Amino acid sequence: MELNNHFLDLKDSYLFSTVARKVREYQASHPGVKVYKLSIGDVTLPLAPVVIEAMHKAVDEMGKKETFRGYGPELGYDFLREKIQAYYKRLPVDLDLDEIIVSDGAKSDLGNILDIMSPNNKVLIPDPVYPAYVDVNIMAGRKIDTCAGNAENGFKPMPNDSYKADVIYICSPNNPTGAVYTKDELKAWVDYANKQNALIIFDAAYEAFVQDKSLPHSIFEIEGARTCALEICSFSKTAGFTGTRCGYTIVPKELKFNGISANALWNRRQSTKFNGTPYIIQRAAEAVFTDEGQKQIQANLEYYRENARIIKNALVEKGIYCVGGENSPYIWLKCPNGMKSWEFFDKLLNEKGVVGTPGAGFGENGEGFFRLTAFGDRETTIEAVKRITEIL
Amino acid sequence: MELNNHFLDLKDSYLFSTVARKVREYQASHPGVKVYKLSIGDVTLPLAPVVIEAMHKAVDEMGKKETFRGYGPELGYDFLREKIQAYYKRLPVDLDLDEIIVSDGAKSDLGNILDIMSPNNKVLIPDPVYPAYVDVNIMAGRKIDTCAGNAENGFKPMPNDSYKADVIYICSPNNPTGAVYTKDELKAWVDYANKQNALIIFDAAYEAFVQDKSLPHSIFEIEGARTCALEICSFSKTAGFTGTRCGYTIVPKELKFNGISANALWNRRQSTKFNGTPYIIQRAAEAVFTDEGQKQIQANLEYYRENARIIKNALVEKGIYCVGGENSPYIWLKCPNGMKSWEFFDKLLNEKGVVGTPGAGFGENGEGFFRLTAFGDRETTIEAVKRITEIL
Numbered sequence: 029m030e031l032n033n034h035f036l037d038l039k040d041s042y043l044f045s046t047v048a049r050k051v052r053e054y055q056a057s058h059p060g061v062k063v064y065k066l067s068i069g070d071v072t073l074p075l076a077p078v079v080i081e082a083m084h085k086a087v088d089e090m091g092k093k094e095t096f097r098g099y100g101p102e103l104g105y106d107f108l109r110e111k112i113q114a115y116y117k118r119l120p121v122d123l124d125l126d127e128i129i130v131s132d133g134a135k136s137d138l139g140n141i142l143d144i145m146s147p148n149n150k151v152l153i154p155d156p157v158y159p160a161y162v163d164v165n166i167m168a169g170r171k172i173d174t175c176a177g178n179a180e181n182g183f184k185p186m187p188n189d190s191y192k193a194d195v196i197y198i199c200s201p202n203n204p205t206g207a208v209y210t211k212d213e214l215k216a217w218v219d220y221a222n223k224q225n226a227l228i229i230f231d232a233a234y235e236a237f238v239q240d241k242s243l244p245h246s247i248f249e250i251e252g253a254r255t256c257a258l259e260i261c262s263f264s265k266t267a268g269f270t271g272t273r274c275g276y277t278i279v280p281k282e283l284k285f286n287g288i289s290a291n292a293l294w295n296r297r298q299s300t301k302f303n304g305t306p307y308i309i310q311r312a313a314e315a316v317f318t319d320e321g322q323k324q325i326q327a328n329l330e331y332y333r334e335n336a337r338i339i340k341n342a343l344v345e346k347g348i349y350c351v352g353g354e355n356s357p358y359i360w361l362k363c364p365n366g367m368k369s370w371e372f373f374d375k376l377l378n379e380k381g382v383v384g385t386p387g388a389g390f391g392e393n394g395e396g397f398f399r400l401t402a403f404g405d406r407e408t409t410i411e412a413v414k415r416i417t418e419i420l
Numbered sequence: 421m422e423l424n425n426h427f428l429d430l431k432d433s434y435l436f437s438t439v440a441r442k443v444r445e446y447q448a449s450h451p452g453v454k455v456y457k458l459s460i461g462d463v464t465l466p467l468a469p470v471v472i473e474a475m476h477k478a479v480d481e482m483g484k485k486e487t488f489r490g491y492g493p494e495l496g497y498d499f500l501r502e503k504i505q506a507y508y509k510r511l512p513v514d515l516d517l518d519e520i521i522v523s524d525g526a527k528s529d530l531g532n533i534l535d536i537m538s539p540n541n542k543v544l545i546p547d548p549v550y551p552a553y554v555d556v557n558i559m560a561g562r563k564i565d566t567c568a569g570n571a572e573n574g575f576k577p578m579p580n581d582s583y584k585a586d587v588i589y590i591c592s593p594n595n596p597t598g599a600v601y602t603k604d605e606l607k608a609w610v611d612y613a614n615k616q617n618a619l620i621i622f623d624a625a626y627e628a629f630v631q632d633k634s635l636p637h638s639i640f641e642i643e644g645a646r647t648c649a650l651e652i653c654s655f656s657k658t659a660g661f662t663g664t665r666c667g668y669t670i671v672p673k674e675l676k677f678n679g680i681s682a683n684a685l686w687n688r689r690q691s692t693k694f695n696g697t698p699y700i701i702q703r704a705a706e707a708v709f710t711d712e713g714q715k716q717i718q719a720n721l722e723y724y725r726e727n728a729r730i731i732k733n734a735l736v737e738k739g740i741y742c743v744g745g746e747n748s749p750y751i752w753l754k755c756p757n758g759m760k761s762w763e764f765f766d767k768l769l770n771e772k773g774v775v776g777t778p779g780a781g782f783g784e785n786g787e788g789f790f791r792l793t794a795f796g797d798r799e800t801t802i803e804a805v806k807r808i809t810e811i812l
Contacts, residue, residue: 029586029619030538032676062793070490078433080483084476090664091472094582098462098662130523132665132695140532140695143559146422167535194421227421271489272482273524273698290657293427300555302522306665308475309698324639 034169040161043389047373054417056379057404064412065384066339066400071202071268073331075312079267082315086308100304103295104130104276105251108310111317121248124418129294130313132305133275134233139164141229141250141277144293144371145195145285152183153192156390156397158231160205170195171387171396176393183207183351183360187220196221199231202240204390205279205360206352206400208243214250221256228257236266236329238355246278250406254280256291265357266326267316313346332357335409336402342413346420360387364420372398380415424468426561432552435781439765446769456804458731458792459775461595463660464540465723467704468716471659474707478700492696495687496522496668500702503709513640515670521686522705524697525667526625526654530695531556533621533650533669536685537587539675542587546577548782548789550595550623562587568785575599575743575752579612588613590639591623596782596791597752598744600635606642613648619675619682620649628658628721630747638670646672650682659708659748666697666705724749727801728794730737734805738812749794750777756812764790772807 034160043120047067055063080106103109109128116123131137138160147168155159157172165172173191176357177183183205200209200218209217213245221228230247247257259278261271283290341352350361363372369386378384385399402409422427438457439505447455481487495501508515524527530552537573539560545553547566557564565583567574575597590609593602601609613620622639630637639649651670655661694696703800707713735753742753755764760776768774792808 029617029677030541031680031682032536035536035680035688036690072488072490074485074488075482077483083479083482087472087479088474090467090475091469093466096464096466096660096663098464098660101796132698135695136693144424144427146424149422153516160692167689180767225421232486232681268488268490270491271696271699273695285421286425288423289424293423296427296430300552300559301528303527303665304663306524306698306701307663308700311730314683341497360425383691 032167034167037166038163041389043159047383049375049383050377051383054381058381059298063305063383064408064414064415065266066404066409067382067385068403069400070270071265071329071403072405073268075268075272076316076321078315078318078321078324079312081350082311083308086311090131090308097307099127100307100310102299104128104305105307108314111314115317116248119246120144121246121275123248127278127280127291128368129279129298130274130276130305130310131262131298131302132273134231134260135160135275136273137260137373137381138229139230140297141294141310142168143297143301144209144290145227149194150192151194154197154199154202155392156387156394157197158182158199160388161197167201174391177202177205177207178393179349179362184209184213186213186318187217196226196228197231199233201234201356202242202354202358203234204385204387204394207357207358207360207408208238208240210242211244211250214244214247215252216254217253218247218250226256226270227283228253229264230257230259232259232261234265234356235261236325236357237357240355241264243355247277249281252262254282256283258360263313263316266329267313268328269313272309272312274309274414276294329339331406332402335404335406339400339402339413342417343420346417348420353402359400359402360397363396363398366396367397369398375419378418379419382412382415384409424559424795426559427623429558430455430555433781435551435777439777440773442765442769443775446763446773450773451718453773455775456800457607457774457775458796458801458804460793460795461462462662463795464797465660465720467659467660467664468708468713468720469706470710470713470716471704473680474703475700478703482700489699492699492702494694494696495690496520496697497699497702503706508638509596511641513638516673518681518687519689521667521671522666522668522697523690523694524665524703525656526623526652528553529652529667529669530621530623532559532689533652533686535689536682537619541586542584544583544588544739544786546589546591546739547784548575548596548786549589550591551782553589556598561668566783569594569597569599570743570785571754576601576605579609584619585616588618589618589623589665591625592636593626593744593748594750595626595744596777596779596786598748598749598750599752600630600632600747602634602637603642606636606639607644609640610642611646611647613670614644617797618648619677620645622649622651624651624653626657627653627749628717629725629749631725632747634745640670640672646674648675650675655708658721659705660720661705664704665773705767723798724794727796727798730801731792731794731805735812736807739811739812745794751792753790755788755790761787761790766812768808771811774807777802
């Protein structure tokens with residue numbers, strides 16, 4: 029019985045556990061002192077009333093023989109796929125229903141989608157980045173190259189003929205930097221991918237935060253993307269589904285791997301290794317797209333956006349370099365006075381009781397930077413920002 | 421961009437689609453004639469009242485800021501793990517909480533668990549069998565050997581030194597045959613696996629149907645299993661969760677792959693590629709284990725068991741060879757008069773309007789056999805059995 033040896037190549041990520049340990053230690057040595065957290069990547073507002081109502085209704089259906097639902101379609105109920113299809117039409121992006129594959133969340137899809145690809149594929153991942161992109165590829169033994177995000181490119185690395193990549197990850201709006209690619213910039217990546225016969229895995233988990241009408245929400249707003257990209261999205265940040273679990277992946281029919289339909293491959297993978305998202309949860313997701321649902325969701329998003337504005341404005345006023353915060357829940361700032369990420373983290377925690385996330389935890393190009401998030405509540409955000417600016 | 425070439429080795433399974441097509445054709449040529457289906461593997465009774473109540477309560481919690489839950493623990497909430505731990509104690513099997521890993525269902529775990537194993541491992545799968553065992557291994561390019569279930573061994577193949585296997589699948593009570601291994605028989609497999617340094621993947625999805633007190637519900641009732649087995653289980657058949665989606669996998673701490681803890685590997689896989697089962701669904705699963713929940717669940721199981729008895733008794737009375745049906749929702753019978761599986765299917769459908777599942781669809785050793793299920797409603801079952809016996 030042999031293990032998958034590639035698991036031995038995984039590095040333990042100490043980022044969030046070290047943050048948690050340092051906060052615990054601070055609290056132990058400062059009993060009764062409040063800590064202000066702008067470090068969380070999780071939402072804090074409850075689910076929208078229409079979502080709650082839809083779930084109560086679906087729960088009742090599951091309790092009666094006439095309306096009970098057993099196994100559903102593995103790739104998602106049409107009632108939800110149709111709503112997602114209509115949601116994309118606003119961009120406008122036209123999708124066939126069977127190009128939309130519903131799942132239990134973006135994290136599952138980001139990991140599982142690799143099942144349909146060769147382990148020999150070379151992968152290009154931006155740095156700094158959401159750590160799971162790296163780990164899921166290490167698990168399969170893929171070679172990974174990184175493209176550097178930095179102040180020069182506004183944390184939006186661009187294609188370069190020196191890269192040799194079969195699979196390219198793009199996350200826009202980006203976690204952790206909050207940077208958002210323009211249509212022209214994405215077009216350059218799409219053209220590059222088509223030329224190189226590479227695949228773009230586009231992570232659109234934060235698309236709902238995009239407000240600037242000129243910025244793309246989806247890779248499929250870009251001409252040529254249907255032959256080189258798939259897109260993974262989620263209700264987690266859009267509608268507060270982090271503990272409710274629903275996402276979807278768009279795999280266009282024109283996308284081929286060695287002439288084989290990627291849509292058919294993903295369909296086969298999911299029908300074999302997945303049994304669909306709970307009926308009740310799909311009804312919850314459907315409710316997000318009603319008129320009332322959209323209003324309620326936007327109100328929640330606006331709350332987080334206002335937090336982001338409060339953080340960003342204070343930093344800009346102090347002359348701190350930062351990206352994100354306008355079309356993203358994340359604000360990525362340069363630590364003041366040339367401090368390193370963890371140095372600034374310690375100073376902020378020990379002098380001001382404020383917690384953020386050290387940029388160095390997201391890759392070597394994150395060193396010297398720091399992530400703040402807009403997912404806290406208003407009072408925490410205001411007080412934390414006041415305290416941060418005192419030491420800038 | 422290269423695909424995972426092993427997907428090209430997958431065969432399309434025409435079993436259920438062919439059954440569906442033949443039923444459609446029959447109905448088109450026999451308008452208004454009722455068809456009696458004993459072919460379905462899905463449950464038909466609604467969720468138990470305690471489960472419905474628990475979900476309503478959890479939905480309400482998700483709608484209020486004070487009780488809202490965001491990201492949960494990837495491996496499951498302790499409130500549910502503790503209930504599963506107590507459930508195993510009745511056997512008695514002692515488990516540590518972190519040996520119990522909650523998921524969205526057995527089908528996901530059966531596929532995903534292979535991520536932690538080398539693609540070089542050789543796999544031993546019984547035939548006839550649930551088709552997904554084969555497909556998930558083909559997708560990873562593993563070599564597959566089969567061990568034959570047949571009338572001589574009561575559809576319970578036993579270990580044999582000619583097998584060279586690193587991974588062994590056992591499903592008991594079995595799908596499709598309904599056969600259940602005794603403790604002594606499982607002990608032989610456990611001893612064999614320990615001797616060969618092989619892993620047993622024990623699929624316990626139908627354990628709740630076991631009534632005979634001498635028969636095992638879990639591989640961990642067998643001495644020595646903790647060093648060679650993991651167990652995958654589900655609420656789908658136990659509590660009608662086929663559309664609600666919850667399962668769990670038990671990975672004992674003593675289980676090692678090349679000296680590495682399989683529990684730690686699975687933990688790492690799930691924390692990286694999965695983000696937990698919905699909070700609401702975990703509360704639903706928790707309710708199954710309350711006293712009231714167990715009473716309600718047993719009433720539903722008893723309904724299906726009575727269906728199974730009705731089917732089995734009629735077949736036995738006619739002198740038809742069959743297994744299953746007493747500790748399993750499936751009855752596996754030899755087609756009468758030496759008929760082949762599809763021949764009997766056609767005869768039953770065309771002459772009597774009754775639908776079952778041809779055994780040949782579950783592997784070459786299923787040829788000449790036929791599966792009937794107890795998941796229909798009472799009236800359908802009684803009428804179908806009456807019609808079947810007319811042509812035996």
